[in-house]
Amino acid sequence: MMPDLLIELFSEEIPARMQAKATDDLRRLVTDGLAEAGLSYAHAGGFATPRRLTLVVEGLLKHSPAVREERKGPRTDAPDKAIEGFLRSAGVTQDQLQARDDKKGQVYYAVIERPGRPAAEIVAEVLENAVRNFPWPKSMRWGAGTLRWVRPLQSILCILHDEAGASVVPLDIDGIVAGDRTQGHRFLSRGEISVTSFEDYAAKLKRAFVVLDPAERADHIWNEATQMAFAQGLEVVEDRGLLAEVAGLVEWPVVLMGEIGADFMGLPPEVLQTSMKEHQKFFSVRNAKTGRIEKFVTVANNEPKDGGAAILAGNQKVLAARLSDAKFFWENDLRTIRDVGLDGMGAALKDVTFHRKLGSQADRIARIEALAREIAPLVGADADDAALSARVCKSDLSSEMVYEFPELQGIMGRYYAKSASLGDNIAAACEMHYKPLGPSDEVPTDPASVAVALADKIDTLTGFWAIDEKPTGSKDPYALRRAALGVIRLVLGNGVRVGTTALLRQHAKVHAWSDRGAMTDAIADLLSFFHDRLKVHLRDEGIRHDVIDACLAMPGADDLTLLVNRAKALAETLKTEDGANLLQGFKRANNILSQAEEKDGVEYSFGADAKFAEAEEEKALFAALDAADAKIAPAMASEDFAAAMQAMAALRQPIDAFFDAVQINAENEILRRNRLNLLSRIRTICLSVADLTRIEG
Incomplete structure (x- = not known):
């Protein structure tokens, strides 16, 4: 054993x-x-x-197993220093060396044997x-x-x-x-x-009252807490990060449930939850019917003799002090809004620097407001609502509550907007304009929220590109990759149709550029950055980068919704047998045509005539290309990419039959030119759908 x-x-x-x-x-x-x-x-x-x-x-x-190693050294007639160096590196003495014949004379070998340990x-x-x-x-x-x-x-x-x-x-x-x-x-x-x-x-x-496995401690805490809550018709607010942390604070977890004072029930549930989590490591217990946080769960590292009464009394006393602070912040913020409005609360942001080269937070808000007004009609939002939402969306950054709990920014903005009677859509925009924060975060759908969220992220991107503070390698201190992915998900999730280049160029004008050429170069680079983020996003959806490249080469590639619709249709087509075989037929036609054009020094791009067709397969290909052309052109015009791809894939069989039956480089020069021009029609029709030359394989 x-x-x-x-x-x-x-x-x-x-x-x-x-x-x-x-x-x-x-x-x-x-x-x-x-x-x-x-x-x-x-x-x-x-x-x-x-x-x-x-x-x-x-x-x-x-x-450990015994080890025997043979190491080749210098020639036997090598200088003494070379031999001494070999002895040191091998850890052997001169008498342990073996002289062996080699191609160029005799060389030393060290046989190193290490016994097992x-x-x-x-x-x-x-x-x-x-x-x-x-x-x-x-x-x-x-x-x-x-x-x-x-x-x-x-x-x-x-x-x-x-x-x-x-x-x-x-x-x-x-x-x-x-x-x-x-x-x-x-x-x-x-x-x-x-x-x-x-x-x-x-x-x-x-x-000895030690649960060794942290997963077992976490499971015990969660099961006990949820059972206690269920028994009182309540539910524990799930927080996996807090659960893991609390499981790391105790060796013998004892779960207790305590009361929250009635004086604090008027606080927003997010405030109660955040305060209890950050300061006390308490779990929040919620009434599912009302959404209110009514109790808390704490985890002791001891077996209390009084059933936990003393521990809970102490915890509730400390919690009351913490929540009194939160209540004070909340009431002060509401008083400020009553006195000067939500705009007035945000006025202090003129003294808060966003970035030394990009001005204050107030400067940034003014830029976002102007851009949100421009974006509004593109996303179906009322321009005045979008502008107002942008103007107040960051006012909560001046609040005492967000100063104490920065993670509540946006959430408190929603509450403060409602307290200022600004309307549900504006309140929602105050919270949602930060989103999506990550690949799994929800995407705003209310038009005003979408307009402000897009404006917020586009201002960030154009601003940092303007001052040449782009991500490098793994470093991205301003979360610009996340901002670009956020724009992509907002556009795709809401089917927004917009030329990204024009939008970026229009907003980039608000920044100070050394010259117009610098701005043009930066916008092109930023659009390329968007495309790189898009490739990562679509790769997670199973769409290959070369498929996206094939669509990026087509007109309208800065319309992200159009681009993705085309890429998805092409990806689905290439998964079919007809699509995969058509790709091979296209590449064969393109290769033959390219070689002939290089050899002849001419471009075979027009003039294919069915009257010169000899074989039935050749005639059939002319007819198939005519039929495909008649379907593809209107389908592309109406952006019905699925229909266009289907019509293109239908060329697979006639192209395969043509190559099997017809010799392209015929001795008759008229036939040869006609057939090369026919290949040009194949290339032109396929390239009108996507740049298939960029597809690998």
Whole structure:
């Protein structure tokens, strides 16, 4: 039986946000080190609690295999310094070298034999290296030692276990000697725990009030919380990030539900939820019928004797103080809006710099307002509504609530717009104009929201292109890739028909350019940036980059909706047998035609005449091209790309038959020219749908 390895690094509390990565880092450092030393294993798994990192490695070899290596050295008559250097690099002495015949005389060979090493010896080296070089984001020293750890490291458990029992790996790191003992819960357990295997370790920890697996702790918290809420006709607001964090704060989770004071029920639910999450790490409990947050769930790291009454009393007292602050901010903001309006609240933004080269937030809002008015008719929005929405959409940035909780920007804008009686569509635009924030975020659909969201993102992009602050490599400090993807999703999600180049050029004029040529170049570069983002977006939908390139080469490529409709139709066509075979027929025709044009020094682009057709297949191709032309032209004019692609794909069979039956380069020069002009018709008709020369394969 191969031994299993159990490691535990026991310390003061590890921050919850660091635990998952630390678990992965420990597994990586140890298993990579074992593998480099020739010690293979079957499986490795890691765990973390606030006070420990644990690694179990199953099926470890008892010894690393012996290694025999032959290394070729210099010639036997080489200078002494060359031979001495070889001896040092190989780690051998002169009498261990072997002289062997080679093509150019005799050369030295070093035969290096390394015997296998016991697992315990290798584990000790690897673990010490892992501990001393652990990549904590922040670490500290303590006492008089030089060892660094995220918090003071108190003990190391390191044992190998097989059928004969467990043995401690001899290891001493700055006076911390490895053993077979650990500790249970800080408050609920007393004394050290001796363990003999991972199963014994996990079971004894559970009896000592420690749940080792963070996923098990999270599941327990969620199940307990949802059952408590359900019993009272309520529901817990799901928050996976908070759940993972809380699971990293406790070793023995005890779930308690508390009350929120009636004085705070008038606060927006998002305020209650954010305040409780940020300050107290509480889960919000919601009344599904009213949408109000009515209670909270907290998780203790102890078994309270009074059922949690004292803990909840303390939590509710601290929570009341926090929510009193939030209530004060809310009421002050509403008072400001009553006194000066939402415009007045936002007036302070003239003193807030957006970017030193792009002016204040107020300057930016003025640009967005003007652009939103221009975009409004393109998206079916009322121009005055779009302009008003843009003018007040960032006013909440001046509010006390958003100053305290920046993540509520937009959400508070909606509440403040409603309090100012500005109308539901304007209130919605205040919240939705930031969206979509990511590939899975919702896309605004209300016309005013769409107009302001587009204006906001286009102003950002044209502005940063104007000052040459474009993304480079993986660096994108102003989230410009996200802004471009947001424009793409807004346009496609709402079927907006707009020439992107004209829109970008029109808005770019508000920025100071060195000359008109610089602006033109920047707009072309920005449009290319949009196309790159579009390729990434469509790739996730299964559309290849070469299909998009084939459509980008066509007229109207800056109309993103038109472009994507064409690309989707082409992608679907190429998935069919006719479409795939037509592509090969087109490429064959194009290659023959291109070679003939280069050889003859002329362009075969007109003059194909059916009266010179000899074979039936040749006559049939003339008829098929006429029929396709009659369908494709009106279909393209009406943007019915599916019909155009279908008509093009129908050429597959007559083109294949033509190539099988007809010799293009006939001896009769009239026939040859006519057939080359016929190939030109194939090329022209296919290229009127998409640039098939850009399709790979």
